[in-house]
Every structure is written in structure tokens, then in C-alpha cells.
Amino acid sequence: MTKVDILGVELKNPIIAASGTFGFGREFDEYFPIEKLGAISTKGLTLNKREGNKGIRIYETASGLMNSIGLQNPGVKGFIEDDLPFLEDKDVVILANLGGSTIDEYLEGIELLNNTSIDFIELNISCPNVKEGGMAFGIKCSTAELVVSEAKKVSKKPLIVKLSPNAENIQEMAYSCVEAGADGLSLVNTFNALAIDIYKRKPVFENVTAGLSGPCIKPIALRMVYEVSKVVNVPIIGIGGIISWKDAIEFIMAGATAVQVGSGNFIKPDITMDIINGIEDYMRQEGIKSLEEIRGII
Amino acid sequence: MKETYRKGIIHTNTEISPNIYELVLEGDFHGRPGQFYMLRGWEELDPFLPRPISIADIDSGKIKFLYEVRGRGTHIISKLKKGHSLSLLGPLGNGFDVKVEGKIALITGGIGIAPMLYLAKQLSGEVHIYSGFRNNAYFLDQIRPYVKAVNIATENGSVGHKGFVTDLFDPKDFDLVYACGPIPMLELVINMCKGITPVYVSMENHMACGIGACLGCTIQTIRGMERVCKEGPVFKGEEVVLND
Numbered sequence: 063m064t065k066v067d068i069l070g071v072e073l074k075n076p077i078i079a080a081s082g083t084f085g086f087g088r089e090f091d092e093y094f095p096i097e098k099l100g101a102i103s104t105k106g107l108t109l110n111k112r113e114g115n116k117g118i119r120i121y122e123t124a125s126g127l128m129n130s131i132g133l134q135n136p137g138v139k140g141f142i143e144d145d146l147p148f149l150e151d152k153d154v155v156i157l158a159n160l161g162g163s164t165i166d167e168y169l170e171g172i173e174l175l176n177n178t179s180i181d182f183i184e185l186n187i188s189c190p191n192v193k194e195g196g197m198a199f200g201i202k203c204s205t206a207e208l209v210v211s212e213a214k215k216v217s218k219k220p221l222i223v224k225l226s227p228n229a230e231n232i233q234e235m236a237y238s239c240v241e242a243g244a245d246g247l248s249l250v251n252t253f254n255a256l257a258i259d260i261y262k263r264k265p266v267f268e269n270v271t272a273g274l275s276g277p278c279i280k281p282i283a284l285r286m287v288y289e290v291s292k293v294v295n296v297p298i299i300g301i302g303g304i305i306s307w308k309d310a311i312e313f314i315m316a317g318a319t320a321v322q323v324g325s326g327n328f329i330k331p332d333i334t335m336d337i338i339n340g341i342e343d344y345m346r347q348e349g350i351k352s353l354e355e356i357r358g359i360i
Numbered sequence: 361m362k363e364t365y366r367k368g369i370i371h372t373n374t375e376i377s378p379n380i381y382e383l384v385l386e387g388d389f390h391g392r393p394g395q396f397y398m399l400r401g402w403e404e405l406d407p408f409l410p411r412p413i414s415i416a417d418i419d420s421g422k423i424k425f426l427y428e429v430r431g432r433g434t435h436i437i438s439k440l441k442k443g444h445s446l447s448l449l450g451p452l453g454n455g456f457d458v459k460v461e462g463k464i465a466l467i468t469g470g471i472g473i474a475p476m477l478y479l480a481k482q483l484s485g486e487v488h489i490y491s492g493f494r495n496n497a498y499f500l501d502q503i504r505p506y507v508k509a510v511n512i513a514t515e516n517g518s519v520g521h522k523g524f525v526t527d528l529f530d531p532k533d534f535d536l537v538y539a540c541g542p543i544p545m546l547e548l549v550i551n552m553c554k555g556i557t558p559v560y561v562s563m564e565n566h567m568a569c570g571i572g573a574c575l576g577c578t579i580q581t582i583r584g585m586e587r588v589c590k591e592g593p594v595f596k597g598e599e600v601v602l603n604d
């Protein structure tokens with residue numbers, strides 16, 4: 063009943079664990095069978111292993127949190143050797159979330175992932191571009207187009223581009239990425255945000271700013287998904303502050319084919335199971351046979 | 361499968377010293393000394409994250425926590441009354457090794473005393489505790505029956521030695537040291553013990569998931585970044601990289 067199709071890949075349900083909040087699934091599999099999820103997006107990978115940021119990495123805000131993890135990850139090769147086998151043993155759809163600081167790094171990462179069993183590449187374009195003085199790839203359409211079109215040329219996997227809400231104009235950004243070859247879009251990543259320690263008279267985070275997520279961003283994320291769904295014709299995965307089945311249904315009504323749950327996993331490790339059950343109950347009550355019936359009805 | 365957040369009914373929630381509360385919950389909870397639970401004392405989304413709190417004791421169908429009111433989360437928990445319930449996830453983390461022998465020193469600063477009752481109860485060697493406080497000493501009366509000696513220091517001298525607890529302690533007298541407290545104290549203890557006595561410290565960091573997935577709670581160790589909630593919170597002193 064709850065199954066959805068994304069680019070020919072069937073998901074048991076529209077609930078995907080969001081990148082960076084779910085590791086590679088191992089820890090959560092101790093609390094519920096992760097096979098029950100529609101899909102899993104891996105911790106953000108980069109070509110080479112990264113240690114991540116120093117200093118404080120997590121800071122609570124009103125109905126959400128800021129994070130500055132700095133893409134600590136084992137590198138694409140480390141993932142393929144040590145983490146992918148665990149996921150391959152599970153009957154679950156895998157999105158390999160890939161970041162990079164240069165276009166070449168993205169491309170080399172894609173080439174390594176091409177020869178694996180992952181189902182999708184989720185291209186994280188919120189990463190700082192070293193060639194552009196650290197401005198993220200996903201801010202200006204021209205930069206995003208470049209990385210997406212190059213990625214599309216080498217990728218043998220369906221390419222889902224994960225948009226940053228910090229883009230200058232989210233509709234133009236979505237349109238540009240699809241024109242450049244994105245097979246699907248996921249949005250949003252975290253909002254660039256600031257917190258100040260007034261006693262130390264310094265920013266809380268060493269990198270000054272950090273990414274805001276959680277229920278506090280939901281209404282803006284929902285608006286962005288709604289707007290993007292009006293200008294593109296590819297599947298959209300909605301992300302941002304989803305912690306209940308009602309939130310998930312809202313995103314679907316706004317045009318999302320599936321949704322990701324990120325910060326919500328910190329409230330309760332098996333929150334995704336509550337969301338899936340809630341969606342089933344709602345569909346039964348409302349006499350909905352397929353989520354297609356309500357997708358994009360707003 | 362491990363258990364997800366579950367409810368614990370409050371048996372008592374008492375202020376045992378200004379701003380220091382002892383919380384006792386009913387239920388079949390388990391865990392080792394030095395392990396912790398993530399606590400949520402509210403149904404709302406705000407505060408968003410659960411709070412990590414060490415196991416202070418577990419005994420016949422009850423679990424005890426000792427906490428200091430610092431910000432909003434602990435303030436909300438301090439207002440809960442008998443019969444109210446809290447959600448908790450755990451036990452989490454590695455904990456202290458209790459299968460050790462010889463003469464052991466427990467060194468605590470402030471609320472770092474929280475895990476020491478449960479630890480002292482389970483250690484079989486000769487245990488001496490050194491506890492430092494800002495002005496009031498607390499919780500030691502409960503620990504006293506399980507240790508050979510209690511040493512106290514307060515910053516204002518109101519109880520015990522006036523100054524830091526590290527003034528009282530000589531690592532040469534011990535085979536093993538366990539410490540929990542503020543980072544500057546842990547740093548001092550690690551340096552004092554260097555090359556003399558093995559020391560294990562319980563570390564703190566802001567946490568989101570508490571189960572090892574978000575990489576939010578990592579600290580620098582000689583092996584690289586490690587998670588306080590998973591590889592820790594107890595680390596070998598010489599392996600922790602402090603002050604960079």
C-alpha cells in the first residue's frame with residue numbers, strides 16, 4: 063500500500079533515513095530492523111577519508127539543532143570495503159550520499175560507486191567549493207550546473223541532486239540541476255546559521271556558522287518542496303524537520319515522492335517506524351490506495 | 361533488539377544540595393558503572409534533544425541519577441514530581457572496567473561524582489575517593505560505606521581542604537585511577553598520573569543521537585576522532601588528546 067517508485071526502483075514505503083543522521087545503519091539496526099525503511103541515505107561520503115571538524119559539533123536550538131560535523135567519514139573506498147557489505151546483506155534501497163571539495167573529487171567518487179550495488183547517488187552540493195573560495199556548489203546555479211552535468215556524464219547510477227536551501231533561488235536552482243542532468247532532486251539540506259556564546263564573546267562553532275535542521279525548518283523546507291515541484295518533472299524527495307507521519311504526508315501533498323527523516327532520529331531511534339505506521343493508518347482511514355493519489359495535490 | 365525510549369516512573373526527585381538533584385525511577389533498568397542514559401523529561405519538541413546522564417546507582421527495581429540543574433532540560437526534569445514519568449534510552453557507552461585489583465583512587469570534580477557510588481559498590485579492591493566541590497559537598501554519605509577513605513576539597517574551604525582535590529592526591533599511592541569531572545581537572549589528573557599510574561577518565565560532550573550514528577559527540581584521541589557515546593565515555597587518559 064505504502065510503496066513508491068523512484069526512477070524504476072521500488073521503495074517499500076516513502077520513508078528514507080537522511081544522510082548524516084543514521085550513520086550506515088548499523089547502530090539503528092540494533093533498535094529496529096532497518097529493512098523496514100523505504101531506503102537509507104548513507105553518511106555523507108567524500109573520495110578520501112575525513113576526520114571532520116574540531117570543537118563543538120552539536121548545538122541545540124529552539125525545536126532543532128545546529129551541526130558542524132565536517133563530513134567525518136571513512137572515504138568512498140572505506141565505505142565500499144567496510145560498510146556497504148553490511149547494507150548489502152539487508153533488503154533495503156541505498157542512496158550513497160556523496161560530497162566533494164572539487165569537481166574531480168566528486169567524479170572520482172562516482173566512478174568508484176558505479177561498480178557497486180548502491181541504488182542511487184545522492185549528490186550533496188552543499189559542500190564548500192575550494193576553487194570558489196569555499197562558497198558551496200549549491201549556491202549559484204552556474205556552479206551547480208557544472209558539477210551536476212559532469213557528474214551525470216560519469217554516473218552509471220541514477221543521480222539525485224540534494225539541494226541546499228541556501229541556494230540564491232531554489233526554483234531556478236532546481237530547474238538548472240534538472241537541465242544539467244539530475245534524474246531526481248532531494249531537498250533540503252541544512253540552513254546556514256549562527257550561534258554566539260555571549261560569555262566567551264565568540265561564535266559557538268569553530269567554523270563560525272553551522273547547519274540548522276529539525277522541526278524549526280519544516281515550514282520553509284515544505285514551501286521549497288512545493289515551489290520546486292511546480293518547475294520540475296523529476297521525482298522529488300522532501301527533507302526538513304519531518305518527525306511525524308503528518309509531516310511526511312504534508313511533504314507528499316506538496317509534491318514529494320518520498321521523504322527523508324534526519325534530526326527526528328535523535329528524538330527516538332525508531333521514530334521512522336512510528337511514521338510508517340502512521341502513514342498506513344492514515345491511508346486506511348482516508349481510503350487512499352496509493353500515495354500517488356495525494357502526491358502534489360496542493 | 362535493544363529497547364528504544366521507554367518510560368520510567370518517578371519514585372523520588374529530591375534536591376540534596378542547592379541545584380543538585382537525586383532522581384530515582386522505578387523499573388527494571390540495567391547498566392554498568394560509567395554507562396549513561398539519554399533522558400527526556402518532556403513530551404514537547406522543545407527542548408529538542410535528550411540529555412545524557414550517568415547511572416548513579418541501580419538497585420532492586422530502581423535506577424538512580426544524580427544531576428545538576430544547568431540549563432532548560434535539567435531545569436524541567438527538576439520540576440517533575442513523584443508519579444510523573446520520563447523517557448529514557450540506555451544503557452549507553454562503555455563504562456568503567458570493574459574487574460580490576462589493587463588500590464584504586466576515584467577522583468571527582470563537582471557533579472562528576474555521579475557515577476562513583478555505583479562504581480565503588482562494584483569494585484573489589486581498596487577504594488579511596490577524592491571529591492572536589494565548589495562550596496557544598498554532596499552524595500559522599502552514600503558512597504562512604506563502599507570506600508576505605510573519603511577526601512574532600514572545596515574551593516571556599518567550607519568543607520575539607522580549601523583548594524582543589526588534586527592537591528590531596530598522590531598517584532604514587534595507587535595502582536589505578538578513575539576520574540570524572542570538568543575537563544581542566546581531568547587534564548591535571550592525566551598529567552599527574554603520566555608514567556606513574558594508569559588513569560581512566562569519563563568524558564563529556566554535547567550529544568544528539570547517543571548511539572554512535574551522528575558523530576556529534578566525538579573527541580580527539582591518539583587513534584583519531586572517537587565517539588564519547590560509543591567508544592566512551594570512559595577513555596584511557598593517555599589516549600585523550602586535550603588542548604589543541
Ligand SMILES: Cc1cc2nc3c(=O)[nH]c(=O)nc-3n(C[C@H](O)[C@H](O)[C@H](O)COP(=O)(O)OP(=O)(O)OC[C@H]3O[C@@H](n4cnc5c(N)ncnc54)[C@H](O)[C@@H]3O)c2cc1C
Pocket residue numbers: 121122396409410411412413414415426427428429430431432433434435471474475563564565566567588593
Ligand atoms: C556521558 C555523559 C554523562 C553525564 N552524566 C551526568 C550526570 O550524571 N549528572 C549531570 O548532572 N550531568 C551529567 N552530564 C552532563 C549533562 O548531560 C548536561 O549537564 C546536560 O545535558 C545539560 O542540559 P541542560 O538542558 O541543563 O543545559 P542546556 O545548556 O540548556 O543544554 C543545551 C544542550 O547542550 C547540551 N549540554 C550542555 N552542557 C553539556 C555537558 N556538560 N555535557 C553534555 N551536553 C551538554 C545539552 O545536552 C543540550 O543538548 C553528562 C554528560 C555526558 C556526556
Ligand SMILES: Cc1cc2nc3c(=O)[nH]c(=O)nc-3n(C[C@H](O)[C@H](O)[C@H](O)COP(=O)(O)O)c2cc1C
Pocket residue numbers: 080081082083105106107129131133159186224250251252274275276277279301302303304322323324325326574576
Ligand atoms: C548531524 C547531522 C549530520 C548531517 N550530515 C549530512 C551529510 O553528511 N550529508 C548530507 O547531505 N546531509 C547531512 N545532513 C543534513 C540532513 O541529511 C538533512 O538534509 C537535514 O538535517 C534536514 O533534515 P532534518 O530537519 O530532518 O534533519 C546532516 C544533518 C545532521 C543533523
Ligand code: FES
Pocket residue numbers: 566567568569570571572573574575576577578587588589590
Ligand atoms: S551522540 Fe551521536 S554519535 Fe555520539
